[in-house]
Amino acid sequence: MTNSKTSQWKSSRLFQTLGYFGVIPFIGSVKWLQKLFGQKTLLLADTSEVVLVVGANGGVGKRVVSRLLNRGYQVRSLVRDGKKARKVLPKNVEIVTADITQPETLTPEIFKDVSKIICCTGTRVQPPEGDTPKREKYSQGVKFFMPQVVEDPKLVEYEGMKNLVAAAKPQLQLGDNKILFDFKNPTQDLKETWGALDDVVMGGVSESSICLTDSGALFSGNVSTENSGGFVSVRTRNFDPPINLLGSAGIELRVKGDGKRYKFFLRCEDKWDGVGYSYSFDTVYNIWITIRIPFKDLIPVFRANVVENAQPFNPNQIYSYQLMLSKFEYNRGLNPKFAPGFFQLEVEYIKTYGCDQLPKFVLVSSAGVTRPGRPGLNLDEQPKIVQLNDQLKGLLNWKFEGEEVVRSCGIPYTVIRPCGMTEKPGGQALMFDQGDNIKGIVSRDDIAELCLKVLEEDRACNTTFEVKGDPENQVSPENWERLFNGLESDGKKSSLIV
Ligand SMILES: NC(=O)c1ccc[n+]([C@@H]2O[C@H](COP(=O)([O-])OP(=O)(O)OC[C@H]3O[C@@H](n4cnc5c(N)ncnc54)[C@H](OP(=O)(O)O)[C@@H]3O)[C@@H](O)[C@H]2O)c1
Structure with missing residues (x-):
């Protein structure tokens, strides 16, 4: 039986709701949160977080830059040659010039607001007669050329890495978890930020509100399934500019509920009714x-x-x-902990967590760095780079020393060791290994993609692994899942440092 009192849908509430969220053009300003930032009234995250790509003019570096920009990251490109960068890199990217072998060039401004570094530098290796206009060295892994190093690998791979890490460390050690909303110590009327968004927008009659109490914010009200309704919610108005949570593993909430199952949503687009990214969580009564x-x-x-x-x-x-709080879980499945009627959820704070659980320094190194001089190794079966290590002035040994600088610096890191890289188009599945034993080839495109993947991958944090193309498998979320699940962190392995 429908209760006529509760099931009476109120158009005035719909207009109130839409007006609050700025959906009706003349009500609600989208600039409102900027004003709040200026007044320091809410404890919100700093929105300026930059990914610094070091060696951005290189084969991998330039691909990393393009991909980052396409995904909406704020990018700064560190290059030795600014003129070349303007030709090689997308127009809209910030360019800084420095040389990692010259510490005085690594100024604090370069690292301002930097929360992640992807380092793709490498000692120049070229045929003795010089690099050809076609840059044939990029065929390495397919076609062999007799290489020689143009620079001192100790200087670039080891001293350079020490300089870079020392200059970046003060900045990368910042960036701790951020309080997004501290409801216990609010300095601004909550109503400026959060508003009720109930099933009235679909014709329902549920009603909720959010208010401040001594212990935080109280989201409460009455949820009804009348008129095919069945949800209540509180939502923030759209942030302008959007908030940048890069570097965090997720969101942490401190809540006291009523034993019901709630959902938390984040939105990555400013549409009123678009895709939301949802997570369901159960509360414990009181x-x-x-x-x-x-x-x-x-x-x-x-x-x-x-x-x-x-x-x-x-x-x-x-x-x-x-x-x-919704009657529905996903795809018309029902929320098993839903009951119509009164509900209440108190929230003390909303913050980010896990800044130290994601890699902040990604180093593109090389497979083979532990092989020169390894007992029992049949050199003839090794990639040419390993066979020619002495001729290349110990390039691989110095790359390994550079890795060691990164592994021991205290910043969460990932060391990626590609096998022979090619200019072939990417899109191939990858194969990971640990222990430095594999050989093969891999596209620079796919290495660039991997660099981006590990930025958001806690299972890649503090790991070192080799990688090559895997023609046997397809690129898919399941495949990525399997690859990262198989990684062991360096702390747990003894086979890494040989
Ligand atoms: N080639 C392969 O098959 C292969 C396989 C496995 C791993 N790797 C390694 O993977 C990494 C990326 O490879 P890639 O093909 O992208 O290399 P790349 O095209 O040679 O790019 C390296 C970049 O590092 C920059 N760089 C060198 N020294 C620098 C310094 N002192 N300060 C600042 N920047 C400096 C170079 O700047 P300029 O543009 O000014 O020269 C260049 O842009 C390298 O470490 C490489 O050794 C290569």
Whole structure:
């Protein structure tokens, strides 16, 4: 039986809701949050986080830069030759010139707001007669040329790495977890930020509100399934500019609920009714608990239906947050802990976590760095780079020393060791290994893609691994999952440092 009192849909509430979120053009300013930032009224994250690509003019570096820009990252390119960079790199990228072998060129301005570094530098190796206009060295892995080093590998690979790490460390050690909303110590009327968004927008009659109490924010009200409704929520208005949560592993909430299952959403686009990235969590009746929402576990949904083939979640660009109690789970499945009627959820804070669980320094090194001089190794079966190590002035040994600088510096890192790299188009699945034993080839495109993947991958943190193309497999989320699941962190391995 429909209760006529509760099921009466109120158009005035719909207009109130839409007006609050700025959906009606003349109500609500999208610049409102900028104003709040200026007044330091809310404890919100610093939005300026930059990925610094070192060696950005190189074969891998330039591909990393393009990919980062395409995914909406703010990018700074460190190059030796600014003129070349303007030809090689996309127009809209910030370029800084420095030489990692000259520490005085690595000024603090270069590292300002930098939260991640991808280092793709390498000693120049070229045929003795010089590099050809076609840069034949890029065929390495397919066609062999007799190489020689043009620079001192100790200087570039080892001293250079020491200089880079020393200059970057003060900045990379910053960037701790951020309090996004400290509801216990608010300095601004909450209503400026969060507003109720209930099933009234679909014709329902549920009603919720959010207010401040001594212990935080209280989201409460009455949820009803009348008129085919069944959800209540509170959502922030769109942030302008969007919030950048790059560098965090996820969101942490401190909540006290009523035993029901709630959802938390993040949105990476400014649409009113677009894709949201959702995570369901259970509360415990009347007990404060801490919920962690890993970004990698977010489910892309459109009105509670899972969106297959949605864009991956983009932590660089968060437009809004939402807390919801819904009758539905996903794809018309029911929330097993839902009951209509009164509900309440208290929230003490919302913050990011895991800044130290994701790599901040990604080094593109090389397979083979531990092989020169390894007992029992049949040199004839090794890649040419290993056979020619002495001729290349110990290039691989110095690369290994450079890796060691990164592994021991205290900054969360990933060391990627590609096998022979080619200019072939990417899109091939990869194969990882640890222990420095494999040989093969891999596209620079795929190495660039891998560099981006590890930025958001906690399982890649503090790991060193070799990589080559894997023609037996397809690129797919499952394949990436399998690759990262198989990695062991360097702390647990003894076979790494030989
Ligand atoms: N070739 C292969 O098959 C292969 C296989 C496995 C691993 N690797 C390694 O993978 C990494 C990336 O390879 P890649 O093909 O992209 O190399 P690349 O095209 O030679 O690029 C290296 C970049 O590093 C820059 N660089 C060198 N010394 C520098 C310094 N002192 N300060 C600042 N920048 C400096 C170079 O600048 P300029 O443009 O000014 O010269 C160049 O842009 C390298 O470490 C390489 O050794 C290569």
